[in-house]
Amino acid sequence: MTRPVPAFALTLAALVALALALPFLVNRGLVFLAGLVAINAVLGLSFNLLFSTAGLLSFGQAAFSAAGAYAAALLLLRLPEVPFLAALAASALAGAGLAVAIGLVALRRTEGVYFAVLTLAFSELVHVVLAKTSLFGRNDGLTGIPRPRLSYGLGSVDLAVGDRYYVLVILVTAATAAALWWVTRSRLGRAFRAIRLDAMRAAYLGIDVRRRRLQAFAIAGAATGLAGALAAPLTSIVSPDLAHWGESTKPILFTLLGGAGVFWGPAVGAVVYAAVEYATRSLAGASDLITGALLLAVVLAVPGGILGSALRLARRGRARPAPRAAPAPAPAGGAP
Amino acid sequence: MTPPTLSVRGLFAGYGPVMILKDVALTVAPGERHVVIGPNGAGKTTLFRALCGEVPARAGRIVFEGRDVTGLPGFRRVRAGIGRSFQVARIFGEMTPAENVVVALEAGAAAQGRARPSLRVAPEPALVAQAEAMLADLGLAGRDAAPAAILSHGDRKRLELAMMLSLRPRLLLLDEPTAGMASGDRRAAVRLIDRIVRETGATLLLTEHDMEVVFGLGTRISVLHYGEVVASGAPEAVRADPFVREIYLGRGGRHA
Numbered sequence: 318m319t320r321p322v323p324a325f326a327l328t329l330a331a332l333v334a335l336a337l338a339l340p341f342l343v344n345r346g347l348v349f350l351a352g353l354v355a356i357n358a359v360l361g362l363s364f365n366l367l368f369s370t371a372g373l374l375s376f377g378q379a380a381f382s383a384a385g386a387y388a389a390a391l392l393l394l395r396l397p398e399v400p401f402l403a404a405l406a407a408s409a410l411a412g413a414g415l416a417v418a419i420g421l422v423a424l425r426r427t428e429g430v431y432f433a434v435l436t437l438a439f440s441e442l443v444h445v446v447l448a449k450t451s452l453f454g455r456n457d458g459l460t461g462i463p464r465p466r467l468s469y470g471l472g473s474v475d476l477a478v479g480d481r482y483y484v485l486v487i488l489v490t491a492a493t494a495a496a497l498w499w500v501t502r503s504r505l506g507r508a509f510r511a512i513r514l515d516a517m518r519a520a521y522l523g524i525d526v527r528r529r530r531l532q533a534f535a536i537a538g539a540a541t542g543l544a545g546a547l548a549a550p551l552t553s554i555v556s557p558d559l560a561h562w563g564e565s566t567k568p569i570l571f572t573l574l575g576g577a578g579v580f581w582g583p584a585v586g587a588v589v590y591a592a593v594e595y596a597t598r599s600l601a602g603a604s605d606l607i608t609g610a611l612l613l614a615v616v617l618a619v620p621g622g623i624l625g626s627a628l629r630l631a632r633r634g635r636a637r638p639a640p641r642a643a644p645a646p647a648p649a650g651g652a653p
Numbered sequence: 654m655t656p657p658t659l660s661v662r663g664l665f666a667g668y669g670p671v672m673i674l675k676d677v678a679l680t681v682a683p684g685e686r687h688v689v690i691g692p693n694g695a696g697k698t699t700l701f702r703a704l705c706g707e708v709p710a711r712a713g714r715i716v717f718e719g720r721d722v723t724g725l726p727g728f729r730r731v732r733a734g735i736g737r738s739f740q741v742a743r744i745f746g747e748m749t750p751a752e753n754v755v756v757a758l759e760a761g762a763a764a765q766g767r768a769r770p771s772l773r774v775a776p777e778p779a780l781v782a783q784a785e786a787m788l789a790d791l792g793l794a795g796r797d798a799a800p801a802a803i804l805s806h807g808d809r810k811r812l813e814l815a816m817m818l819s820l821r822p823r824l825l826l827l828d829e830p831t832a833g834m835a836s837g838d839r840r841a842a843v844r845l846i847d848r849i850v851r852e853t854g855a856t857l858l859l860t861e862h863d864m865e866v867v868f869g870l871g872t873r874i875s876v877l878h879y880g881e882v883v884a885s886g887a888p889e890a891v892r893a894d895p896f897v898r899e900i901y902l903g904r905g906g907r908h909a
Contacts, residue, residue, distance in 0.1 A: 321774055321775070322774060361739045390706070421739055425705075445658055471669070499774060501771070502773075502774035502775075503771075503774055504759050504763075504768065504771070504773070504776070507752070507756050507759060507776070508756065508759065508760065508763070510745070510747075510748070511748075511760075512747070513757045514745040514746065514747055515743050515744075515745060517707075517739075517743065518739075518743040519756075520726075521705070521727055521728070521731055521739075521817075522728075522729045522731065522756065522760040522761075522816060522820065523731040523732045523760045523764045523820060524728060524760045524763075525726050525760060526728065548699050574676075582722045600660065653788070
């Protein structure tokens with residue numbers, strides 16, 4: 318067995334190094350996009366903790382990212398004296414708190430399609446509340462969210478300057494990814510996995526299934542809220558659209574695209590999704606069509622997702638070293 | 654006098670409008686090996702599920718070691734000391750056999766508040782060693798790398814037993830532990846259960862179809878008929894009971 322911790326740490330370090338090198342390689346527009354991709358990756362990884370580890374299909378993740386985004390926006394606009402890292406923690410708490418509130422009801426019905434529909438319904442409720450409440454700026458949302466300063470005893474860093482906020486985004490998303498990975502592999506993650514594989518069996522080992530599911534939902538809600546909070550100062554605006562169901566489908570797409578069975582799958586999905594969107598950005602109208610068709614093609618033709626299939630091919634290549642004059646393997650998508 | 658391990662009084666249970674169990678009473682003394690038999694449709698599985706907490710009791714009381722567990726959900730009954738196996742063994746197929754047992758051990762530790770906070774991503778070595786010893790004891794050693802899904806039917810049953818036993822239950826509920834086994838495997842399973850019960854001192858309650866198993870394992874037998882207990886007693890007494898002979902054992906067949 319490979320040692321899991323060093324392998325994960327190396328991967329994460331390589332990704333962080335690549336992300337931090339980006340401002341030296343590409344223009345500011347792309348760096349901004351990379352920040353959004355990192356945030357989207359956390360949304361995908363959180364969704365996948367629910368989906369692939371705990372076996373819960375949530376269609377309402379947008380509610381939690383919106384909760385985090387609005388919490389951060391309100392704190393930055395109304396209470397600028399709150400340290401930004403505390404504001405991020407508060408946003409994660411907002412995501413987790415909302416997840417617990419929704420989960421207490423939605424987790425009563427986890428079988429079949431009920432949970433997905435209940436989470437969808439709740440997130441639409443959040444959408445409506447955001448659009449109708451003056452504290453949240455109604456339909457206009459909250460605008461002019463400043464990039465914060467980080468100030469501590471020794472001095473302060475103004476994150477509005479240059480790419481500093483991007484660096485913070487990368488570091489916080491990396492830390493969140495590490496936390497999610499730890500949850501997936503820990504004792505708690507093993508209990509989540511046991512519940513996904515056979516909830517009845519898990520219960521008859523003395524596992525409190527509903528409580529564990531609520532914990533998974535809260536943890537994913539916290540990470541999702543944190544990701545939403547990071548996006549608010551990056552885009553400088555939050556609007557009720559953040560809680561629209563369309564936003565909830567994104568982490569699902571990232572996960573299917575990159576591969577649900579692999580930890581980094583949703584992150585790969587987020588990168589590929591952004592790349593496709595970027596490449597087709599000038600084809601007004603056709604862009605969505607192309608993106609959609611591509612997603613459909615990958616999801617239908619590459620069952621394990623991009624990363625899942627790539628890893629499978631690599632493993633197969635290693636298992637059969639250099640078969641003589643073997644024909645080139647068919648591109649991913651053939652029968653397993 | 655020590656209280657009975659399990660005491661069931663006036664138990665009614667069923668599905669929807671259909672009441673399967675009618676006023677079932679059952680007492681299982683500590684150390685007893687109690688076998689519930691009955692023709693198909695007599696309500697054996699429903700009784701089993703009601704004792705586990707899978708089917709709610711509509712009326713009556715289920716008392717385990719003096720504690721009323723009637724209203725407790727399944728996982729709390731497990732935490733109280735009741736172990737349960739399924740008719741078709743349920744295991745975590747994607748995990749290795751050792752991981753299956755480790756999950757059980759970790760669940761047991763968490764339930765008892767023994768699980769210390771830890772940053773570990775791998776299970777604690779002590780738990781892994783315990784799991785491997787448990788597997789070796791049940792003849793499942795050395796199958797570590799492969800997922801449990803590839804285990805044979807009999808091995809799955811043994812793995813499930815290992816998971817259940819790792820929680821150190823004081824009452825074992827086994828639902829037709831030899832269902833679907835060939836007669837050679839069946840005898841081996843009976844020997845294994847017999848050994849486990851002797852080694853752990855656990856009390857046993859099982860439902861069973863096969864008369865060889867019933868009379869090979871049971872020290873006390875209850876006969877269920879249309880959801881009611883029609884006889885309960887020592888194997889010989891039950892075998893001699895004319896009513897039982899008529900409804901169940903009669904008509905020549907060993908398997909009714």
